[in-house]
Amino acid sequence: MTAVPRRVASTATLVLAASALVAMPASGAVSPSVPQPPGAHEVRFATFNTALERPEQGALAEELATPDSEQARNVAEIIQHVRPDVLLVNEFDYDEEGAGPRRFQDNYLSVGQNGAEPIEYPYVYTAPVNTGVASGVDLNGDGESVTEPGAPGYAEDAFGYGLFPGQYGMVVYSRYPILTSQVRTFQNFRWSDMPDAMLPTDPGTGEPYYSEEALEVLRLSSKSHWDLPIDTGRGRPVHLLASHPTPPAFDGPEKRNVARNHDEIRFWADYVRPRAGSYVYDDAGVRGGLAPGSRFVIAGDLNADPNDGDGHPEAVAQLLEHRDVVDVRPSSQGGRGAAGRQDGANGGHEGAPELDSADFADDPGPGNLRVDYVLPSRSLPARGSGVFWPTVDDPLFRLTGDYPFPSSDHRLVWVDVVR
Template sequence: MNHRSPDLSRRTALTALAGAVLAGATAAPASAVASRHRTVRFATFNASLNRGTEGALVTDLSTPDNSQARNVAETIQRVAPDVLLINEFDYVAGGRAVRLFLDNYLAVGQRGARAIRFPYHFTGPVNTGVASGVDLDGKNGAVTTPGSDAYGQDAYGYGWFPGQYGMVVLSRFPIDRRAVRTFQHFLWKDMPGNVIPEGYYSDEARAILRLSSKSHWDVPLRIGRETVHFLVSHPTPPTFDGTEDRNGRRNHDEIRLWADYIGGRRRGAYLYDDKGGRGGLEPGARFVIAGDLNADPYDGDSYDHAVRQLLDHPAIRLPKTPPSSAGGVEAARLQGGANASHVGNPAYDTSDFNDTAPGNLRVDHVLPSRGLIPRANGVFWPTSGDPLYRLVGNGTTVPTSDHRMVWQDVQVS
């Protein structure tokens, strides 16, 4: 379902601001710039470090010369976040892939950028590529052998093998691992007022279908004496379905999980995590929501303006100006196509998608809570005249990812 706002001027109203944000220059980490104010740089990056076969990511990261991994590492080093979510990083039990990336790529300065170290990280299993044992798409029986599109359609989350398109959190600050909450197994049917499409799923499928296409994680960070909950996820794209809009509806409710989680005791009371813990976040707790939410507030195929459940949420404190770039403006102008009819300001775009449809979109978000003070922010999208343009490409070639890193500085205390 495609929604449009009547405010067509939003597309260009803030374009002039784009040149003032980070594009190609190396950014000093917020913790170094303003440590006495305890300003922390949070970021999200769909790095496309997913592979088509199980184990291939470990192979690629076992040597320091994989070109795409070097580009991902350099992008991270240029932005220099303190806390980072990486989406589309294949999950490998035991964390071997994460350690290889930390040691072989981030700990090595890439093309003049400074090496960066994250002493703490968290990763875990996800629903992508995990066989459901049920014919979810109702086409060819339950496909249980990994390695095909048919298998992916019947997995709890689309993927050709368990762990594909996983997630990892990297942090300069300690992670309270015992307090981490995950919602991998929460069932979609257990969300009151859910928007599961009527008549599409069999009773057997509805009974076992998990809400999260990957997982939802609450990762508490100890920043000085304060705790900030890093709420991370990667909802399914609201596409690749039919008139029933099953993916659009699932994307909506995956985003809604966080809206309910931060919405107070009564609103989040129905939630249960993978350890059996009940309810949402305690009122007044500080948090940052981050991830490739696959939802643009104005353009694309979201169901019922899905991401506005967060952008308009009273517990969230938005910056005066969203993260932006000059590169997004230039890309929309040069690539044309669907971009010409978009309502959202291209300065806020975070992804370079097919120009026929859906065009470039704002789908990656970093959203701080009340109790945190938003400061500087940006989208890493250099323009074609910037030496670092080689990291993003022109939409035809994809040297790193079709997404851009988004960062938001927040004052914690």
Template sequence: MKYLTAILALAFFSGCGAPEADSVVRFATFNVYLNRPAEGGLIDDLKSADNVQAQKVAEIIQRVAPDVLLLNEFDYDEDGEALRLFKQIYLDHGWNGAEPAIYPYAYLAPSNTGVASGHDLDRDGVVTTEPGSRAYGGDAFGYGEFPGQYAMVLLSKYPIDEAGVKTFQTFLWKDMPGAMLPDDQATAEPDDWYSVEAREVFRLSSKSHWDIPVIIDGERVHVLASHPTPPSFDGEEDRNGRRNHDEIRLWADYIAGDPDGYVYDDKGERGGLAEGARFVIMGDLNADPHDAGAVPGAIGQLLTSPSVADAPFPKSEGGAVQAKLQGGANESHQGDPAEDTADFGDDPETGVGNLHLDYVLFSKAGLKETASGVFWPAPEDEHYGLVGSGFPVESSDHRLVWRDLQITDE
């Protein structure tokens, strides 16, 4: 991967290495909302230091100071120019007294978003192959109006075992046993929302799934990164809800060692994680445990996995305060608003309210939590302006979620 090697080579000149041995490692995920409506738009916005949204995103990262950080909704370009600009102009510069956030290592790879499928996936009667419209996005492997919109990147203060990285961008949905393929309820045939031809090429991952081994004090921790599609923007067939469920299921089966023997990566290698492997699952998984439109049990596939540590969800004071202040759709929610990680529209007729969508989950084997949190300051907090009241969006409509983890021998 030529572009990845170039990014790493540039990063080594930052002069900052990994934290001291035996330190607690802070893992974090942040949907940074650094997506733009046109290809190259993010690069243009990051060429100077005057983009207020990017400043606030960078300051949030600097205030929390993660050691390993997944960014969702960061537009991809093959040369890694947007990432280089964000690192050098925003992260490497301390904002409002915060310390710079220096990441010597990064992983960047293509996303299925905005990659034309050649099929009428949204069934609007037209196969749209010209980027730059919602119709094009509806026929892409993952929704995106141009290739790489809404992509992701991993930043790390610890070395990445590049040779050990596995990606699952091209894994086909139909190859998952018992896949929840959407059904056209107007026909007698099962699982036929997509044509036979489309099912032969339809990729499960709406962005990608990455297994990125990070080497911490000589020990390997697998960062399992993804960003499943929102379980909305569809109809009775629930094609996005079903896909979201199965994107989450891929990780559930992978950390279980692939007992059904179906998982293969982009190199054609088969199998899941070895028993006892340390892992951290991170990303905007778009599945609230209690509220909104996810398929029932979608996130439960991970939360109830015997391989995942049974740890309390990270919380914030600001999430609970905003749910009360905003009211509306939030008033009917069953989940604890202190665990919310996203601030959406609150109209009880059209909005979904604030939701718990972003996760840092970790293996029961080999890792121990010492602290956790969601960066969502309350209104009286000095850093409240980094997130604001929700509308307009100051930094992102999601909040950074973190856990401090220590490697153990258990």
């Protein structure tokens, strides 16, 4: 399949050495939050949980049909300042027509926001996700299976928590061609098909939390896992490995979401290790992990901090300590300032606050955490990285702010790699 500029379609269809340095925002003031462009032989990969999900199916696409969404304008301006070459967007509702991604490009990214330079992505990829898709079985243990969207308990019995199919979806925008014929998706991979899966048990009885009927259908990915080969013009593609694991919260003593988050992250750890991913099968039935020697970037809101929060202590360590993965530790002074200013749970954190990428509730709550990642393979030397989190005295602080957030509770994370 050949790339078609600026077109969005359904499943597997192509549609459409420092951190931040000084640049000049529209206000005319200097902003240290805006990075210099990547070098001539570098590609900027980024991930951004934009929190653009909406509570009703079709609402996001309808909102983006005009250029009047203040949140979308702020999200677009952040992207225009950082200017990633390849961008994974989390929490962007999926629609089969691809209207949402197309309208976000046309009405927001292609329009200079507050004097920022417009940015064009000729290639856009989107596909179905598991959130809000009825499983047909009782997954939340209340004794009934709810299959009618909008009915009480529907979201909890869906393959991934969602009020309707496609809520909290994903989109990838790219300046480089996405090799659609080589894309692999893993939406349907069953959790129980992972060897030694961390399937939850009832701590009171020691029995499996999920019934045999549930395990027959329960998918591992709460949204989806995508392997998107990107042609960066250097002969071999770079595989963008995109996902958005479930938060390790909103469960009970069985810790089912903690376990699922761990194994959703483990999927990529196995996928990129030779022979470890031999059990993997994609949605086309092709088995096996990533070919040895492949270049890759793992990206997404992984909902796991290596030191703090409610996740399994080894969840994201599976990647950060992986022999084939490099953690360049993108950082910001804004994250450090927010943790000190907000205090609360942040005062007891072990992790370095400048590495944080999300501004969560502090009292009660987990506090600010590092949950968004761009992790290149060792075969892709990194030349720069950062977290877009302006300090309070930065003229661009208006784009991130404090709660209620003008854009998202997550921050855009970027890494420049030699292509």
